[in-house]
Amino acid sequence: MSTPLDINNVQGDILEGLGKKHELYYFFRIKAGQVSLFREHLGAFIPLVTTTVEAKKFHQTIKDGKKAAAEQGIPFPIIENSGVNISFSQKGLAALEITDSIGDDVFEKGMVADADGLGDDLSDWDADFKKEIHGVVIITANSLLVLEGQLERIKRIFHVGQRNATIEKVTQLSGQTRPGPEKGHEHFGFNDGLSQPAVQGVDAGVISEPGENPVRQGVILVGREGDDGVVIPGQPIQPVTRPSWALDGSFLAFRYLKQLVPEFDAFLEANALKVPRIRAPGDPTGAELLGARLVGRWKSGAPIDLTPLRDDPALAKREDFRFDTRNQERCPFAAHIRKTNPRSDLDAFGGTEIRRIIRRGIAFGPEVTPEEKRAKRSSNDQRLERGLLFTCYQSNLGNGFHFMQESWANTRTFPPTPAAVPAVPVPGIDPIIGVGNPRQMVGASPDDAAANQELNFSAKWVIPRGGEYFFSPSISALEHTFAALRRPGHSEL
Ligand code: HEM
Incomplete structure (x- = not known):
């Protein structure tokens, strides 16, 4: 001992x-x-x-x-x-x-x-x-x-x-x-580094998530x-x-992850979700709504599971949400945060504890230039390369990072849906970091009628440029x- x-x-x-x-x-x-x-x-x-x-x-x-x-x-x-x-x-x-x-x-x-x-x-x-x-x-x-x-x-x-x-x-x-x-946001504009597991006996009084x-x-x-x-x-x-x-x-x-920011923004614009024509102040654009559906949080960090139709910065640090295992109206099964921490989706499959990682990334590279914005393309100039220096810690790479990337983000059938709910479709890959064929997810739209529509993203916006295990x-x-x-x-x- x-x-x-x-x-x-x-x-x-x-x-x-x-x-x-x-x-x-x-x-x-x-x-x-x-x-x-x-x-x-x-x-x-x-x-x-x-x-x-x-x-x-x-x-x-x-x-x-x-x-x-x-x-x-x-x-x-x-x-x-x-x-x-x-x-x-x-x-x-x-x-x-x-x-x-x-x-x-x-x-x-x-x-x-x-x-x-x-x-x-x-x-x-x-x-x-x-x-x-x-x-x-x-x-x-x-x-x-x-x-x-x-x-x-x-x-x-x-x-x-x-x-x-x-x-x-x-x-x-x-x-x-x-x-x-x-500050604190990665280059696609989303607040990052929010959800971290609390460690027993170290993070006194910090509860990672209710029920967990x-x-x-x-x-x-x-x-x-x-x-x-x-x-x-x-x-x-x-x-x-x-x-x-x-x-x-x-x-x-x-x-070492390069991010193609103008290309990502152009994709959101081109595939903007339908939003009501008459809008109240603070309502998202269709592009903002799609971005939030891909990540699972609004740019402020507010989880879409708590506030599905509009951003609410007051909820940015809230962790007290549990996905509804039977549907993806509030948050798509393939949304980045649901793929990398499916919370209640794994209650019937042994929980998520063994897969948790502590993330310590930082953004690198300059802001998008007006020329890149106009061209909707990242510059070829290496000095303008930008992205995320992603770093995470765990006691076992086969349980943590490696498993998360290969068996969750890149696997179309993850998270599993309860057998009792046959109508739920295959989720698709993680639209932010997933690799796979077809490059596709379902459930991008919060609109019930369009919920099972497929969203194809042949392009990649996150390009791994290197890395190592230490x-x-x-x-x-x-x-x-x-x-x-x-x-x-x-x-x-
Ligand atoms: C450029 C690439 C990436 C971007 C832009 C990105 C962005 C984000 C954002 C905006 C969040 C939500 C805020 C938060 O809780 O921190 C998040 C959460 C998370 N990301 Fe990423 N991420 C990237 C790469 C990765 C990679 C490579 C992994 C692991 C394979 C990963 C695992 C996670 C996990 C575990 C969470 C927390 C989910 C939760 O507990 O709710 N991310 N990421």
């Missing part, structure tokens, strides 16, 4: 999220022949790693500061801050001569080899993500200056660019929150209660064996297994 969870020992991005306006992902390779020295450098780097306690403290400071500023009627000043985390790929573990199997087939395979299962077209991938990547350092900050200073400090620790460098850069990607009122208990710690953290093995519907659980150093780490799925070890594993000069003997959890 493992000791109680100490969140001082868990990297901060996993359970709390690193405070950020800016975020940089520095993908690196450990230099051949420099493993011992790398371990030494890593030892000097570890004190920079932000823990969950530190990340929580930072968020509390911001909350308190905002409250005090509002009370005094003064603007809230930027609080300088930076967060740092580090994670390793399977190839990184091999480079470090850590040979224990970590007990996750998807991680061990790596994302290039998994691209087919995810439905990616590798010809869209950036060449750098087809190269060997050993790890990623994630740096966040509230100002670009602080972020760049932190990056320089880290490069110095690993002697980057010098004769005795222990790492070399494979590539780096930067994201930033969108400007002004779009907070998830057990082992859904997100390796080796904790709930990290029982790979769950495939209709099959016995496939237990996993974990090395003892993996306790309180988490698997990170990183996806493992984010606990602080003690970083110290005693990753940075240790001599490897301890093998033991299992």
